[in-house]
Amino acid sequence: MSNQDIDLDPNDSPELLSHSSLPQDVTALEVSMVEESTVTGVTFTPELWMQRRHWALDVLRKEGVRSVLDIGCGPGSLLETLVVPPTTIKEPPILPISASSNEEDYLNRTQELFIQRLGGLDVSPSVITSALKILTPPSQNANPSSSAIPRWEPLTTELWLGGIEKYNAKLEGYEAITLLEVVEHLDPDVLNRFGVVTFGTYRPKILLVTTPNFDFNAKFPRAEEHDFAKKGFVDPTGRTDRVFRHSDHKLEMTSKEFRDWAEAEAANWGYDVEVSGVGISSQPSYYPSDDPNQPGQPIYATQTAIFRMATGLPLRSPRSVRTVELPFMPGSRESSHSHKLAGKFLHTVSAPGDGRKHPVQEVIQIVRDCFTRWNVGEVSLDEIWGVHEVSGRCGGSKRHLVGSLGGFGDCPSTSGSSEFEIRQEHGRGLIVRWNEFKPVEDKRQEERWGQPIQQSAVPLTRSGGW
Structure with missing residues (x-):
C-alpha cells in the first residue's frame, strides 16, 4: 500500500x-x-x-x-x-x-x-x-x-x-x-x-x-x-x-x-x-x-x-x-x-535508539564521553541532545537527560549526583557543566573535532552541535 x-x-x-x-x-x-x-x-x-x-x-x-x-x-x-x-x-x-x-x-x-x-x-x-x-x-x-x-x-x-x-x-x-x-x-x-x-x-x-x-x-x-x-x-x-x-x-x-x-x-x-x-x-x-x-x-x-x-x-x-x-x-x-x-x-518514526529510556548511569557515561571527546567543560544542553546516541538512550525524553545530569527547575534529579550542573543562561538556554572536567592538551584535537565518538559497543553519531 x-x-x-x-x-x-x-x-x-x-x-x-x-x-x-x-x-x-x-x-x-x-x-x-x-x-x-x-x-x-x-x-x-x-x-x-x-x-x-x-x-x-x-x-x-x-x-x-x-x-x-x-x-x-x-x-x-x-x-x-x-x-x-x-x-x-x-x-x-x-x-x-x-x-x-x-x-x-x-x-x-x-x-x-x-x-x-x-x-x-x-x-x-x-x-x-x-x-x-x-x-x-x-x-x-x-x-x-x-x-x-x-x-x-x-x-x-x-x-x-x-x-x-x-x-x-x-x-x-x-x-x-x-x-x-x-x-x-x-x-x-x-x-x-x-x-x-x-x-x-x-x-x-x-x-x-x-x-x-x-x-x-x-x-x-x-x-x-x-x-x-x-x-x-x-x-x-x-x-x-x-x-x-x-x-x-x-x-x-x-x-x-x-x-x-x-x-x-x-x-x-x-x-x-x-x-x-x-x-x-x-x-x-x-x-x-x-x-x-x-x-x-x-x-x-x-x-x-x-x-x-x-x-x-x-x-x-x-x-x-x-x-x-x-x-x-x-x-x-x-x-x-x-x-x-x-x-x-x-511520516514514520525515524529516531535513534530502541525507544526505551536507558538507565541513568548509562546516560551519564555517554555524556562523559562527549565532554571528553570534545575536551570542553561545558556546552549547551541542545548540543548534547544533538548527539543521536544521547537522545536515543533517553528514548527521546530531554527530561530524562536533565534528570540524569542532576536536574533543573521542575525536572528533579534522578541520579543524586553532583557530577554535572545545569544552569540557565540568557540567550543560550540551558548550559551543562561537567564539574569533574580536566582539560587535555592534544595537538590532534582540532583535526578530530566533530568526528563521531567511537565506543566498543555502540558507535556514536552526531547530528550537529560541537
Whole structure:
C-alpha cells in the first residue's frame, strides 16, 4: 500500500490528482504593496510574512494542538515549519522553578508543537506542486537529506486541491485551522460560506485568521507622495472605492470592520474571539487616543483573530453542508468529492535508539564521553541532545537527560549526583557543566573535532552541535 492510499475508504475515495497535470514551473507569488519598501517607504523587522507565521506558530504551541489544517496553504510556507518534527517525545518543557520576567519568553522558545496530523488545502493548482513536496516524507523525495531530524512519533500529512466553500468530510477532526492572508482573496459569495463550512461544520477547537488592515494603507509614510491610488488596485467587486494592496484582493477591512466581522462570526458559531495584529513598521502610525494623556494605539499592517470554541453549540445551523446517505440511494455518500486529493502520506518514526529510556548511569557515561571527546567543560544542553546516541538512550525524553545530569527547575534529579550542573543562561538556554572536567592538551584535537565518538559497543553519531 502506498503512502498516498493510507486510510482511504475504497468505497468512498476522492479523486487522486494526477501530478503530471500540475504546473512544474511555479511563478513567483505577487507581493503585497505594503511589503514593498520601495513603494511604502517603510520596512518590517522581521519581515511581515515572517511575523504572521511566528504569530500563528506561537498560538498553536500555547494551545498544544495535535492536528492542524492550513486552508489557503499556498506553496506551503506555514506547512514547511509545521512538518518539521519536534526534538523530543511529547512531554512538557523544562521550566525554571522561580518565576521571572523572562519566563514567558523562555517558554515560547522551548515549547514545541507535537503534530500528529497535518493538512493543506488550496484552490490554485500552481502552488500545489510546491506544497506537495513539503508534505512528502523525506524517503520519497528525490534527494532526501542525510542529516534528517529524528522523528519520535508518526505524522500523517494530506494535501487537497479545492475551494474553502466546498465541504469535505475528510477534513473534519482537525483541532486547529489556520487561514493566513486568505479571507481577503475570497469572492463575496465564497466568504459568506466561510463560517458555515469552517466554524459550523469542521468545528475546530481553535481557528486563526490574518488579513490586511486597510487602515494601514492610507497611514504609511509617503502614501500621498507615491500616490498609492495609482499604484494599488481598485476594489474589483465594485462594493467600495477603496484601493487594495494586491491585484487578487476582493476585500480589505478596516480595524473596526474586521472586529465587527470576527465578533459576528464568533457569536454565530459558539466561539470566543481575540482580535489583535502584527506588523508595526519602521515608521509607525497610530490611531488617535480618546484620552489625550494616553498614547495612541499602533496601526498594525496585519490584523489577527484567534477564535476559540466556547459553548460548542452554534446559534446557526450548518444543516445544508454535510451530505447524508439517503435511504433510497444506499451508495450515495460524498460521491462528487469537490476536492481532489493531491497526496496523503505517513511520516514514520525515524529516531535513534530502541525507544526505551536507558538507565541513568548509562546516560551519564555517554555524556562523559562527549565532554571528553570534545575536551570542553561545558556546552549547551541542545548540543548534547544533538548527539543521536544521547537522545536515543533517553528514548527521546530531554527530561530524562536533565534528570540524569542532576536536574533543573521542575525536572528533579534522578541520579543524586553532583557530577554535572545545569544552569540557565540568557540567550543560550540551558548550559551543562561537567564539574569533574580536566582539560587535555592534544595537538590532534582540532583535526578530530566533530568526528563521531567511537565506543566498543555502540558507535556514536552526531547530528550537529560541537
